[in-house]
Amino acid sequence: MAPDTVSPRPERLEPPIRWSGRVSLTTRILAVNVFALVLLAGGFFYLESYRARQIDFRIQRAVHELNLIADALAAAPADARPQLLAKMGERTGTRLRLYAPDGTLTIDSWRLSGPNYTLRDPAEESWQRHVARFLDRFIDFVAQARRPGDYVEPQIDRAQLWQEIRRAEQAGHTVGVMSFAPDRTFMITAAGITPAGPLLLTTNARDVTRSVRAERFRLSLVLLAVSAFSIFLSIFLGRTIVRPLRRLARAAVRVRLGRDREVVVPRLPERRDEIGSLAQALADMTQALRQRIDATDAFAADVTHELKNPLASLRSAADAMARVSDQSQRDQLMAIIQDDVRRLDRLITDIAEASRLDAELSRARFEPVDLGQVIEKMLHARELRGPNPRDVEVAFARPRVDTAVVRGDESRLVRVIENLLDNAISFSPDKGLVQITATRIGDEVIVRVEDQGPGVPAELRESIFRRFTTVRPDEEREQSHSGLGLAIARAIADGHGGTLEVETRDQRPQGAAFVLRLPAIPQS
Incomplete structure (x- = not known):
């Protein structure tokens, strides 16, 4: 039994998984990766704010340029104004138009220097x-971008027909607006009122649309590359996480259904992560479960075998009593029946204790136990019951107080020492000596029970601790021994994180010595 059953600690509960527990792991991996892609795709909508800032800047620049041109017109003589507007239009890449106070077009920079931008027909x-x-x-629809009007030049080019000029007259200062050209590029228009008349500036900000589309194309390439990597990563995670878990789950189902006696749970030795640890733990658990089932089956078979002999003897004696009339023979048969009943009672008691030992130890609360005091009280109780039938003497070397202190279940530890002592007395010669010592060496408390009997052969060093195994003659075993005492003692020692071993004949001049080792409580 594992030492951690001595003082169990409750595991820390993790927060409950609610909605995500209903979704498969593959779907969750894909959802996380898609969510990252959605965040990246949000960059497309960030371009809308970038475009809006560019347009606002171009409108402000157009208004500023118009004001500078208006100041230059006011300072220039009337005959120099056409050439001035032509040069200004070429340098700024705009079309400049000056209207008379009555709204008639007087100067158009394109008529003097030619067009410097072209409005394209989408159909071509x-x-x-x-x-x-x-x-x-x-x-624009998804981002709820502002929707400007379409750029339409009036059929008759007069100042009153331009809404930008009308807005400038109403506002009393230069205004700038943005609209869509037929090919959905941006048109920037600025209008102002000068002493020479209304002045109109128009330009096609095609470079803004071109730069936004170029950034969008680059972002699309990045999004495609990230999407491909995300899909690859999802497949990789699905293969390296989900598939091993499914293999483990299928193996666990086969073990649960019991359809495959030798179910091989994959250990995944190449995995050094948590899944590898899980696979190793499941494989070890399955092997331990299989060993326990095998041990239970073997124990049941041994119990059946051990009960058959006394039952057969009891049945034979009971059948014989029905046919025997001689009183002396009937008394002999009755003695056999009583002996078989006592033997059955002893077997059933030991079997019941051996079968429930693991469960009781796993629930036991271990407390400090001074083995020196325990052994002393146990020997005193034996003295009160009187000497043993063979007059075997028991000598105990009492250790110092609080020296041989261990953590465990006192009643179970008493049972270990009782079984070892009974075993030593039964193998000792008449008027022999059994010695018990309890000492502390390092971090261990060592209890030794030595007798003067025939000792244990080296080849039986481990087999004597198996259930229903003993080196006694059959007639002696049937009298008072079930073959479970040493098996129960070792199980209790294992449950306390200790060991129980025996020194063989090769290691001792005579007799046997059983050595019980238990972890000692650190001394303060």
Whole structure:
């Protein structure tokens, strides 16, 4: 029995798993990886804020440029204004239009220097541009981006027909707005009122759309690479975590159903992680369970065998009594029956104790026990019952108080020493001597029980501790021994984290010596 059963400690309870406990491990692994992808995909919507900042900056720049151009127009003579607007339009990449106070177009920079941007017709563009515009609309819809109006030039180019100029007149200062060109690129328009008349600035901010789409393309490549890696990682985790767990679960089910006597639980020796530890623990547990089942089956078979002999003798004597009329013979048969009944009672008592020993030790509360005092009280009780039939003397070397102190169940430890003492007395010659010592050496308390009997052969050193095994003659065994005493003693020693061994004839000049070793309580 493992030493940890001596003083069991309750395991710390982990927080209960609620909803996640209903979802398979593979699904949870995939969900975690997909969640990371969703966070990465959120970068597409971050581009909307980047684009909005770029547009706001371009609007502010257009307003600033218009104000500077208006100041330059006010300082220039009237005949120099056309050339000034043409040069300004070329340098800023904009179209500048100056209207008379009555709204008539007086100066157009494109008529003087030519167009510096082109409004493209979507119908003439490639399919890639259509896909890009579709993605723009989709992301704008999901991100709830602001939706500007379409850029439409009036059929008659007059100041009153431009809503930007009307807004500037109402506001009393320069205003700037953004709108969509036919190909869904951005048009930046700024309007202001100058002493020479209304001034209008327009430009196609195609570079903003181009930069946003380029960043979106790069982010798409990163997302595809991360998606591929995430799928690979999910498959890898599924193979390295879920599949071994399923193998262990299937093996555990076969063990539970008992359909396969020799179920091989995979130990996974190549795994150095928690799953490898789990596989090793399950394999060891299965092997221990199989050994315990085998031991139980063997014990049941041994019990059946041991009970058959006294039952057969008892039945034979009972049948004979029905046919015998001689009183002396009937008395002999009655003595046999009584002896068989006592033997059966002793066997049943020892069998019952051996079968429930493990369960009782696992529930026992171990406390400090001074083996010196225990042995002294036990020998005193024996003296009160009178000398043993063979006048075997028992000598005990009493250790110092609080020296031979162990942690355990006192009644069970008494049973160990009683069994060893009874065994030593039974093998000792008439008027022989049995010596008991209890000493502490290092971290162990050692109890020795020595007799002057024939000793134990080396080849029987371990077999005598098996159930229903003894080296006595059959007639002597049937009289007063069940063959369970030493087996019970060793089981109790194992349950206390100790050992019980015997010194053989090769190790001693005469007799046998049983050595009980138990962990000592540290001295304060």
